[in-house]
Amino acid sequence: MIDYRDELVGRRLREISYILLVGGGKGGVGKSLVAAVTSLQLARSGHKTGLLDLDLHGPSSLAILGVSDAPAETSDGIVPPRVEGVSVMSIDLLVRGRPLPLSGSAKEEVVKEVVALTAFGPLDYLVVDLPPGTGDELLSAARYLRGRRGALIVTTASPLSLSASRRSIEILRGLGIEVLGVVENMAAAGARSDVEGAAGEMGARFLGQIPYDEELEGLVGKAGAGRLLSTRFSGALRQALLRAGIPV
Amino acid sequence: MLDVGMLRELLGELSRDSLLSGASISVEVERAVIRCDSCGAEISFGEAVEGLKDEEKESIHFVPELISSFARCRRCGAPDLRVVAGRGVKIVDVVVQGGE
Numbered sequence: 332m333i334d335y336r337d338e339l340v341g342r343r344l345r346e347i348s349y350i351l352l353v354g355g356g357k358g359g360v361g362k363s364l365v366a367a368v369t370s371l372q373l374a375r376s377g378h379k380t381g382l383l384d385l386d387l388h389g390p391s392s393l394a395i396l397g398v399s400d401a402p403a404e405t406s407d408g409i410v411p412p413r414v415e416g417v418s419v420m421s422i423d424l425l426v427r428g429r430p431l432p433l434s435g436s437a438k439e440e441v442v443k444e445v446v447a448l449t450a451f452g453p454l455d456y457l458v459v460d461l462p463p464g465t466g467d468e469l470l471s472a473a474r475y476l477r478g479r480r481g482a483l484i485v486t487t488a489s490p491l492s493l494s495a496s497r498r499s500i501e502i503l504r505g506l507g508i509e510v511l512g513v514v515e516n517m518a519a520a521g522a523r524s525d526v527e528g529a530a531g532e533m534g535a536r537f538l539g540q541i542p543y544d545e546e547l548e549g550l551v552g553k554a555g556a557g558r559l560l561s562t563r564f565s566g567a568l569r570q571a572l573l574r575a576g577i578p579v
Numbered sequence: 580m581l582d583v584g585m586l587r588e589l590l591g592e593l594s595r596d597s598l599l600s601g602a603s604i605s606v607e608v609e610r611a612v613i614r615c616d617s618c619g620a621e622i623s624f625g626e627a628v629e630g631l632k633d634e635e636k637e638s639i640h641f642v643p644e645l646i647s648s649f650a651r652c653r654r655c656g657a658p659d660l661r662v663v664a665g666r667g668v669k670i671v672d673v674v675v676q677g678g679e
């Protein structure tokens with residue numbers, strides 16, 4: 332059996348220089364915000380950047396970046412809307428806020444279809460917002476998003492989040508994906524990081540702390556994507572990205 | 580929905596002056612079936628999308644699995660719908676005869 336989408340997926344990926352997967356084991360640790368602001372920083376630094384939201388059950392990239400434009404349908408596929416220079420693709424562009432119940436094999440089909448359909452065009456970076464856990468979306472992303480790639484792990488200092496991150500790192504490495512490092516999000520002001528030691532135990536590089544930023548809640552989806560770049564969150568994230576070798 | 584006539588015509592054009600020149604190309608249409616994993620009912624794709632808005636059908640056209648977001652089972656009302664047949668276009672088999 333030959334699936335015509337395989338050729339299309341390969342053609343799309345040949346136009347992408349680097350794929351940055353943003354993951355972590357737990358929900359609610361700020362992966363989507365890290366992915367979205369990383370995309371904005373890459374675009375601001377002059378890189379052609381795309382953001383692919385693969386959190387099929389809880390997509391939030393459109394809300395974070397305030398995207399309201401519909402994607403354009405062209406003969407080459409779906410051209411995602413752009414915000415602050417970032418081309419943003421999310422399943423939410425197609426389901427428009429409705430819930431999406433999907434079982435395992437269907438998730439793989441959706442991931443493959445979205446990768447095949449989306450005409451990002453040439454990109455320096457495709458940032459991929461992964462859902463929590465080590466399920467179908469992660470496995471499908473690893474299977475279909477091949478090329479030069481690496482993963483950024485986002486966690487809080489919570490032992491539950493660290494435990495889930497440890498599992499994610501193990502699976503990512505098993506899938507042949509380089510782990511660029513671990514970022515601690517929502518860090519308490521002035522707190523010494525337990526994440527640094529935990530990252531060392533996982534054999535991963537500790538990239539730094541991002542302090543809890545109260546300002547963010549009031550800004551997300553309300554003040555325009557560009558405003559996110561001037562937050563403390565963005566400043567601390569930039570330092571972490573630079574430590575990971577991401578040129579922002 | 581795939582235009583089978585157009586597909587046959589394009590395959591004919593593409594195969595001309597190629598390795599496939601003179602090949603017999605068989606196109607079979609598989610009926611799309613949607614299954615509700617909650618109650619086991621199986622319905623046709625047409626029945627499943629009946630009554631949906633054009634833009635909803637358009638989304639399903641792009642990614643058929645999105646049917647579970649827009650439609651409900653006609654029998655039990657659950658959204659636990661899955662495409663079990665008739666999805667996409669696939670090359671099922673290639674038979675080479677008398678090749679060197």
